[in-house]
Amino acid sequence: MSTTKKIAGAALAAALGVxxxxxCGGGKKDEGSAASGSPKSKTVTLVSxxxxxxxxxxxxxxxxxxxxxxxxxxxxxxxxxLNQEILTKGSPRGDVxxxxxxxxxxxxxxxxxxxxxxxxxLADVKPEFVLDKEHRVTPIDSGDICVNYDKAYFAxxxxxPPQTLDDLVKPxxxxxxxxxxxxxSSPGLGFLLASVGKYGEDGxxxxxxxxxxxxxxxxxxxxxAYNQRFSGSAGGKKAKGDRPLVVSYASSxxxxxxxxxxxxxxxxxxxxxxxxxxxxxxxxxxKGAKNEEGGKALIDFMVSKKFQEDMPLQMFVNPVTKxxxxxxxxxxxxxxxxxxxxxxxETIAKNREQWVKAxxxxxxx
Amino acid sequence: MAVPLAFFALFFAxxxxxxxxxxxxxxxxxxxxxxxxxxxxxxxxxVLWFTTWQACASTALTLLIALPGAYVFARFxxxxxxxxxxxxxxxxxxxxxxVGTAFLALVGQGxxxxxxxxxxxxxTVWAILLAHVFFNYAVVVRxxxxxxxxxxPRQEEAARVLGAGRFAAWRRVTLPALGPAVAAASLMVFLxxxxxxxxxxxxxxxxxxTLEVEVYRQTAQLLDLPTAAVLTMVQFxxxxxxxxxxxxxxxxxxxxxxxxxxxxxAHRPSGPGQRALLGGVLLTVALLIVAPLVVLVExxxxxxxxxGFGFYxxxxxxxxxxxxxxxxxxxxxxxxLQYALAATAIALLIGGLAAAALTxxxxxxxxxxxxxxxxxxxxxxxxxGFGFLITLDEPPLDLRTSWILVPLAQALxxxxxxxxTMLPVLRAVDxxxxxxxxVLGASPLRAWREVDxxxxxxxxxxxxxxxxxxxxxEFGATVxxxxxxxxxxxxxVARLLGRAGEMNYGQAMALSTILMLVCAxxxxxxxxxxxxxxxxxx
Numbered sequence: 001m002s003t004t005k006k007i008a009g010a011a012l013a014a015a016l017g018v019x020x021x022x023x024c025g026g027g028k029k030d031e032g033s034a035a036s037g038s039p040k041s042k043t044v045t046l047v048s049x050x051x052x053x054x055x056x057x058x059x060x061x062x063x064x065x066x067x068x069x070x071x072x073x074x075x076x077x078x079x080x081x082l083n084q085e086i087l088t089k090g091s092p093r094g095d096v097x098x099x100x101x102x103x104x105x106x107x108x109x110x111x112x113x114x115x116x117x118x119x120x121x122l123a124d125v126k127p128e129f130v131l132d133k134e135h136r137v138t139p140i141d142s143g144d145i146c147v148n149y150d151k152a153y154f155a156x157x158x159x160x161p162p163q164t165l166d167d168l169v170k171p172x173x174x175x176x177x178x179x180x181x182x183x184x185s186s187p188g189l190g191f192l193l194a195s196v197g198k199y200g201e202d203g204x205x206x207x208x209x210x211x212x213x214x215x216x217x218x219x220x221x222x223x224x225a226y227n228q229r230f231s232g233s234a235g236g237k238k239a240k241g242d243r244p245l246v247v248s249y250a251s252s253x254x255x256x257x258x259x260x261x262x263x264x265x266x267x268x269x270x271x272x273x274x275x276x277x278x279x280x281x282x283x284x285x286x287k288g289a290k291n292e293e294g295g296k297a298l299i300d301f302m303v304s305k306k307f308q309e310d311m312p313l314q315m316f317v318n319p320v321t322k323x324x325x326x327x328x329x330x331x332x333x334x335x336x337x338x339x340x341x342x343x344x345x346e347t348i349a350k351n352r353e354q355w356v357k358a359x360x361x362x363x364x365x
Numbered sequence: 366m367a368v369p370l371a372f373f374a375l376f377f378a379x380x381x382x383x384x385x386x387x388x389x390x391x392x393x394x395x396x397x398x399x400x401x402x403x404x405x406x407x408x409x410x411x412v413l414w415f416t417t418w419q420a421c422a423s424t425a426l427t428l429l430i431a432l433p434g435a436y437v438f439a440r441f442x443x444x445x446x447x448x449x450x451x452x453x454x455x456x457x458x459x460x461x462x463x464v465g466t467a468f469l470a471l472v473g474q475g476x477x478x479x480x481x482x483x484x485x486x487x488x489t490v491w492a493i494l495l496a497h498v499f500f501n502y503a504v505v506v507r508x509x510x511x512x513x514x515x516x517x518p519r520q521e522e523a524a525r526v527l528g529a530g531r532f533a534a535w536r537r538v539t540l541p542a543l544g545p546a547v548a549a550a551s552l553m554v555f556l557x558x559x560x561x562x563x564x565x566x567x568x569x570x571x572x573x574x575t576l577e578v579e580v581y582r583q584t585a586q587l588l589d590l591p592t593a594a595v596l597t598m599v600q601f602x603x604x605x606x607x608x609x610x611x612x613x614x615x616x617x618x619x620x621x622x623x624x625x626x627x628x629x630x631a632h633r634p635s636g637p638g639q640r641a642l643l644g645g646v647l648l649t650v651a652l653l654i655v656a657p658l659v660v661l662v663e664x665x666x667x668x669x670x671x672x673g674f675g676f677y678x679x680x681x682x683x684x685x686x687x688x689x690x691x692x693x694x695x696x697x698x699x700x701x702l703q704y705a706l707a708a709t710a711i712a713l714l715i716g717g718l719a720a721a722a723l724t725x726x727x728x729x730x731x732x733x734x735x736x737x738x739x740x741x742x743x744x745x746x747x748x749x750g751f752g753f754l755i756t757l758d759e760p761p762l763d764l765r766t767s768w769i770l771v772p773l774a775q776a777l778x779x780x781x782x783x784x785x786t787m788l789p790v791l792r793a794v795d796x797x798x799x800x801x802x803x804v805l806g807a808s809p810l811r812a813w814r815e816v817d818x819x820x821x822x823x824x825x826x827x828x829x830x831x832x833x834x835x836x837x838x839e840f841g842a843t844v845x846x847x848x849x850x851x852x853x854x855x856x857x858v859a860r861l862l863g864r865a866g867e868m869n870y871g872q873a874m875a876l877s878t879i880l881m882l883v884c885a886x887x888x889x890x891x892x893x894x895x896x897x898x899x900x901x902x903x
Contacts, residue, residue: 045766050860073766080585080747084754087387091758093765107588181571184586220571223862227870228469234867238664239469252865259866261669261679316865353587364571 044294045071045094049081053314062301068294086111090288095295098283106349114284121303124321129280137282140302141317144250144337145190146276148269150232153244164274165198175215178229178243183356185221191247194277197341232269251316254333267333278340369719380752388594403595416575423497423558430498431505437646439513442631451888454503458834458884461563463877467657468496492568501554508550548614556607560743576600580745597748604743608736665874676871697857708775708836709829716783724791741777775839779832790824830891834884854880
């Protein structure tokens with residue numbers, strides 16, 4: 001018995017020692033902000049998904065101008081991050097949530113996790129993106145989910161790459177396309193919605209029957225589709241991917257250029273502009289936020305020119321404000337999608353589950 | 366006993382119960398009817414069926430492939446044995462994000478099999494089964510081989526002298542002695558494959574889902590808490606059952622066997638039969654375990670402009686050029702080490718206390734507690750993670766945004782390993798030594814320092830190393846709670862893999878290789894510390 005206590009004591013001492021060490025290393029950043037003597041309300045917390053990114057200097061500038069310190073919490077992919085917010089409703093972990101898109105917007109609004117706030121910068125936002133008239137959420141960025149193609153493959157085969165959804169079911173493109181599971185992956189869901197937008201609530205199943213007959217392959221997530229199976233991406237080339245068509249983003253070609261080493265003069269991949277679904281991402285002030293004023297300032301900052309123009313190279317999305325300019329990388333290697341498919345958020349909310357289920361039994365099983 | 370109990374109640378039982386409760390209890394009260402409703406859904410029945418049969422198949426295949434390995438590692442002496450034993454254990458502690466990628470390169474399209482024979486196994490159930498063998502090979506080799514090495518071969522020889530044939534002697538003498546260890550190993554493999562998550566998600570494609578995968582989908586993607594709650598409970602019952610049987614076989618194994626120093630039983634292989642066996646096992650290990658790891662390293666070195674350390678150098682620069690990552694990936698290595706260190710300390714404290722309590726007391730209550738400590742191995746990380754969110758939200762326990770949550774979650778996974786390693790050693794400490802020391806005038810503290818500490822020190826270090834390696838690779842719970850300014854290595858790998866572009870992909874491979882090396886080194890150190898007389902379960 002006494003030995004137990006001794007072991008316990010020694011272990012406790014060791015544990016505390018190590019924890020303290022780790023705490024010293026770990027807590028440094030917090031202590032820095034706390035030690036500046038400012039009250040708690042000087043920190044504003046942004047909760048987001050894993051893809052959120054901002055250039056350090058841009059964020060620092062906001063911190064200096066506003067006097068707030070920004071803390072960012074990222075938790076999983078977009079769906080998981082939103083669900084965590086819904087679960088912690090009323091006692092949120094932060095002040096602002098960023099990363100709910102038009103496919104999940106209704107779930108967020110129906111659960112009432114946001115407080116309305118009409119941002120000062122809202123006047124600059126292109127009106128087609130303002131999907132919530134009560135301003136519980138503010139549009140921050142938009143992006144297009146589109147079929148990408150491997151330029152080299154189609155050049156070798158002297159075949160024109162597909163341009164539209166209709167093209168994808170043609171025999172010359174048989175067994176070329178890989179897409180993601182609509183039940184678990186947001187580009188997968190986006191592509192399903194593109195077909196709904198184009199062929200309507202009655203016609204999309206027909207389209208997928210044809211697509212399946214034409215050899216579409218479904219994998220679970222974007223990483224597998226893009227980095228493993230797609231022959232045009234850097235990862236796919238190494239993995240000897242054999243599918244020259246993949247569902248990805250309109251901004252993937254600029255990313256291939258930016259992260260090439262050395263950067264290629266031309267993107268190795270292209271975008272089929274007639275296959276796109278437009279995604280809009282929003283930020284909202286969380287109900288029960290400890291720092292409402294800070295949260296509002298943060299949302300204003302996110303629609304400011306500075307942040308909007310920083311986003312493309314950080315998150316590979318497009319700005320939503322009228323005067324924000326795209327970086328050269330995007331204008332040179334990206335495409336402008338003139339007529340993306342769209343589906344109203346309410347329609348998506350009403351049918352999403354049933355569509356995904358029908359899609360699963362049609363395509364996956 | 367009170368400390369580990371409180372720890373488990375607060376950081377495991379309470380969060381899990383809360384999230385399950387949230388699914389089953391509505392404003393109108395408890396909805397137990399939902400249990401039947403969910404279980405009779407055809408898609409859920411499919412999931413249950415698949416989960417069970419793939420776990421059975423994986424376990425059988427693992428035993429088939431790993432038992433010869435266990436024998437070879439136990440009875441043969443060959444150069445590089447220690448290194449190889451560490452290598453086969455590496456997969457066990459690697460995060461599936463990393464390994465799935467490497468494994469695909471082998472059995473997937475354009476992989477080794479594809480190039481040699483045109484065989485592709487990705488999105489087939491074979492890829493899942495083989496990956497499970499890859500991950501669990503070490504469990505069998507260590508659990509069964511550890512005991513096998515200590516069985517006195519003279520017993521079998523005696524049976525043969527008495528007229529038994531070679532096979533009969535093995536069947537009557539060795540097999541019964543090994544039986545409980547084989548059963549324990551099988552059950553552990555069954556537990557790990559029954560609750561398989563990453564492997565099935567990455568290699569199985571959308572048409573395969575285990576219970577664990579389904580719980581994740583229902584919770585994280587669909588927010589269908591009632592369904593998730595029912596599935597969690599089903600998994601709980603299944604895992605409880607497996608652990609119950611496991612505890613029973615372990616107790617049977619602890620019945621006295623004549624054990625000898627493994628160094629005395631191992632010998633150089635002699636004769637063509639033994640050499641062929643050794644060759645076969647080495648080939649299996651090379652193909653099944655070393656090859657995927659080599660592919661990973663190869664990809665990390667395959668930088669643009671020829672092989673080299675281009676991606677590794679990029680790891681240092683990334684983040685410096687404008688915060689594409691908020692932290693340079695190399696800082697993630699440091700974060701991981703810190704978290705793992707803290708998690709190890711917590712796991713050692715809790716696990717050590719629990720093992721000490723279990724050594725000194727008997728009875729059903731304690732045995733139940735033993736099984737309870739293993740439960741986190743079988744409960745979905747997303748359940749624990751989401752449970753943390755809704756329970757630890759009030760001061761003084763508003764830990765949801767605290768760094769401590771990461772090591773706490775990792776420690777939950779580390780504790781079972783600590784307990785399993787410490788328990789046999791602690792049980793073996795002879796109480797009379799302590800009494801003798803006391804009689805000779807030593808204070809209790811001194812008696813502990815002079816008697817217990819030297820005896821358990823190595824086990825303690827081994828337990829620490831294992832908890833450390835497991836914490837390093839832990840991904841499931843961490844992904845939900847890791848603070849973005851301090852992502853861990855596996856989280857950073859996943860983020861890199863989530864972006865297009867050659868540099869991102871290459872850096873993910875380089876980071877994975879670093880993670881693998883760190884794990885391998887800590888395991889190699891463990892091999893050096895392995896006690897001679899007593900071996901824990903791992």
